[in-house]
Amino acid sequence: MAGRVDLDGNPIKPMTICMIGAGGFIGSHLCEKLMSETPHTVLAVDVYSDKIKHLLEPTSLPWNGRIQFHRINIKNDSRLEGLIKMADLTVNLAAICTPADYNTRPLDTIYSNFVDALPVVKYCSENGKRLIHFSTCEVYGKTIGAFLPEDSPLRQDPAYFVLSEDASPCIFGPIEKQRWSYACAKQLIERLIYAEGAENGLEFTIVRPFNWIGPRMDFIPGIDGPSEGVPRVLACFSNNLLRHEPLKLVDGGHSQRTFIYIKDAIEAVFLMIENPARANGHIFNVGNPNNEVTVKQLAEMMTQVYSKVSGETPLETPTVDVSSKEFYGEGYDDSDKRIPDMTIINRQLGWNPKTSLWDLLESTLTYQHRTYAEAVKQAMSKTTAN
Ligand SMILES: NC(=O)c1ccc[n+]([C@@H]2O[C@H](COP(=O)([O-])OP(=O)(O)OC[C@H]3O[C@@H](n4cnc5c(N)ncnc54)[C@H](O)[C@@H]3O)[C@@H](O)[C@H]2O)c1
Numbered sequence: 001m002a003g004r005v006d007l008d009g010n011p012i013k014p015m016t017i018c019m020i021g022a023g024g025f026i027g028s029h030l031c032e033k034l035m036s037e038t039p040h041t042v043l044a045v046d047v048y049s050d051k052i053k054h055l056l057e058p059t060s061l062p063w064n065g066r067i068q069f070h071r072i073n074i075k076n077d078s079r080l081e082g083l084i085k086m087a088d089l090t091v092n093l094a095a096i097c098t099p100a101d102y103n104t105r106p107l108d109t110i111y112s113n114f115v116d117a118l119p120v121v122k123y124c125s126e127n128g129k130r131l132i133h134f135s136t137c138e139v140y141g142k143t144i145g146a147f148l149p150e151d152s153p154l155r156q157d158p159a160y161f162v163l164s165e166d167a168s169p170c171i172f173g174p175i176e177k178q179r180w181s182y183a184c185a186k187q188l189i190e191r192l193i194y195a196e197g198a199e200n201g202l203e204f205t206i207v208r209p210f211n212w213i214g215p216r217m218d219f220i221p222g223i224d225g226p227s228e229g230v231p232r233v234l235a236c237f238s239n240n241l242l243r244h245e246p247l248k249l250v251d252g253g254h255s256q257r258t259f260i261y262i263k264d265a266i267e268a269v270f271l272m273i274e275n276p277a278r279a280n281g282h283i284f285n286v287g288n289p290n291n292e293v294t295v296k297q298l299a300e301m302m303t304q305v306y307s308k309v310s311g312e313t314p315l316e317t318p319t320v321d322v323s324s325k326e327f328y329g330e331g332y333d334d335s336d337k338r339i340p341d342m343t344i345i346n347r348q349l350g351w352n353p354k355t356s357l358w359d360l361l362e363s364t365l366t367y368q369h370r371t372y373a374e375a376v377k378q379a380m381s382k383t384t385a386n
């Protein structure tokens with residue numbers, strides 16, 4: 001830890017970071033790396049702490065005293081401003097961010113992603129504190145190419161699909177497609193933060209994650225989350241594999257995504273945290289443009305990788321089609337394709353992702369198998385016995 005320097009060769013001073021949503025998937029990985037590799041202190045705010053329990057106990061851990069957990073719901077807790085004032089930097093990760101909620105709980109989604117973030121922005125701005133706010137690649141919505149005829153050669157032209165922070169439009173569906181409640185709330189909070197920067201001098205960085213995946217993402221229904229809950233695709237497919245049932249392809253699984261390993265993505269956030277002069281005032285795509293697949297291809301690859309790490313033979317028919325209405329309900333819609341433009345993050349922070357999709361799935365599914373296989377087996381045998 002000694003002699004840590006930033007990208008311009010200046011020594012990095014230890015700082016205090018107020019991390020809101022620290023108990024979630026991304027927060028747990030950020031906390032873990034901050035504790036093991038830096039001298040920084042974290043004021044960890046969340047309503048849950050299960051995913052960072054291993055960092056909080058026992059008190060003999062080498063970083064004891066550098067991480068404090070504050071069980072606070074930011075919707076209604078006056079302690080929040082005090083914590084932001086105590087910190088040099090606030091990182092806001094708190095959000096409802098599972099697509100199954102966007103069309104079924106649109107009010108909670110909009111409140112969580114816009115209204116609840118407002119005081120965080122206000123306290124940072126009023127107290128002259130730096131803010132790193134987590135937005136999403138969903139603010140781009142659909143690509144321009146999605147509106148071209150199916151057989152148009154322009155669909156192959158990157159100008160019609162690569163998503164760039166300072167050039168691409170944000171294209172959402174009609175209001176009755178409530179899927180876009182999340183993207184729209186995230187877009188408005190981005191605009192508000194940007195305006196606070198322009199009018200009141202707020203020092204901000206906005207992160208747009210492109211499908212970060214890895215261990216501790218979401219939950220396995222009926223094991224460490226509600227039986228009827230629908231997590232994001234990694235956990236949905238992991239759950240199917242653990243239960244030896246077919247993976248469900250929504251509307252045929254034709255949508256495309258680029259997946260990035262959480263550990264690669266966290267490196268980018270570290271560079272933002274420790275290089276304020278290069279990160280302030282910027283919006284950054286953080287993704288891996290080399291890891292593009294259709295959801296169907298993802299299902300096939302996960303089936304192969306899971307068979308390798310578990311030693312189990314895959315099902316003869318490993319996938320099954322399901323309509324989005326059946327899977328998510330009324331008002332669902334989808335992003336067609338998500339390729340991040342990496343120009344700005346390359347220029348400002350010199351960052352690039354490293355891990356291939358196969359490798360990241362291998363380490364993630366090894367973790368899923370080790371963590372959940374036994375519990376799923378027991379839960380399934382209990383259900384059969386009843
Ligand atoms: N994982 C991704 O690929 C991805 C992609 C795009 C955007 N993001 C954004 O990154 C952020 C973190 O995502 P994640 O994947 O870690 O999700 P997550 O759900 O695992 O983490 C969010 C955390 O925020 C906490 N939280 C929510 N509301 C709160 C409140 N009112 N008070 C206190 N804590 C609250 C939750 O308890 C949870 O622990 C979110 O803003 C999300 O929109 C993530």
Ligand SMILES: O=c1ccn([C@@H]2O[C@H](COP(=O)(O)OP(=O)(O)O[C@H]3OC[C@@H](O)[C@H](O)[C@H]3O)[C@@H](O)[C@H]2O)c(=O)[nH]1
Nearest residue numbers: 097099136138211231232233236248249250255295334
């Ligand atoms: O079991 C499943 C689950 C999901 N899917 C499909 O897989 C794709 C990816 O689904 P995810 O649940 O990972 O969510 P999305 O990529 O659509 O959105 C995510 O993007 C970025 C973040 O802001 C959020 O974490 C979330 O909105 C979608 O096309 C979805 O319809 C399936 O085909 N089967």
